[in-house]
Amino acid sequence: MQIKVLELIHLTLHTHSEMPSVTLDSYRELAGMQVMRGVFSPEFATDSYLWANYIAQRGLVDGKSVLEMGAGSGIISLYLYRNATPRYICAADVSKYAVINLRANVDRFGIDESRFEVIESDLFSCIPSEKRFDVILWAMPWILSEDRLVRQVLEDCDDPCEKALLRSIIDPGGESVRKVISDAKSFLNPCGKVLLISSDFLPNEMIRSHAEAEGFLYEQTVFARNVTVVEATGMALDLYHLELTLQ
């Protein structure tokens, strides 16, 4: 597993440095959307698009107020805004590169900013405390390893763009994922939901036990089978939709 983790880190940095700023035309509904340097690319990994499609198909955000944590270039929020009927979307990211990129895409698509807000925030730190959401979702980092080497890779990186990319894929020990689940309770309406995307690559049992300890009902559904999320890894995964419902 450690080889796969290191390969993923290498591929992420290498692939992104080769495509510093791209226009996404591969996703029909979002043709013209830009992904800028230092921002996690949905062309590199296809799972976010598939997940956004699944969420829209199931009507999970229709009529709802939604917070997308770690929105990156905005692929999920923008897809949901255009292909579902959310009442309001707040798209947040800790990375200033992602926030600039998100705002540019909001402008590009002429989005109604009274229904779509972009906030630079480390998890919930800058989300106004009076805001409440029906749904909080996160296409979270895939590497939640406790491994000292993985933590070291993140700490030793001194290129700000590379560091932003590394924070897109690494959450040492799953600390941020656990914090999102815990803190979400203060920002959710009654019966609100936290939605997460996952796969066999992630420690789903850790997420389940943390969510249940925090009082959520945990449901795990396979929404796509055998998907090669990152082409160059050749690794086919089943993708899971994790739905945590506040009880």
Ligand SMILES: C[S@@+](CC[C@H](N)C(=O)[O-])C[C@H]1O[C@@H](n2cnc3c(N)ncnc32)[C@H](O)[C@@H]1O
């Ligand atoms: C796997 S990427 C997903 C990006 C985008 N949603 C997509 O699907 O392409 C994870 C995102 O989470 C963001 N992120 C990581 N740690 C965060 C934190 N503490 N607070 C807010 N966002 C964070 C990263 O900057 C990155 O944009």
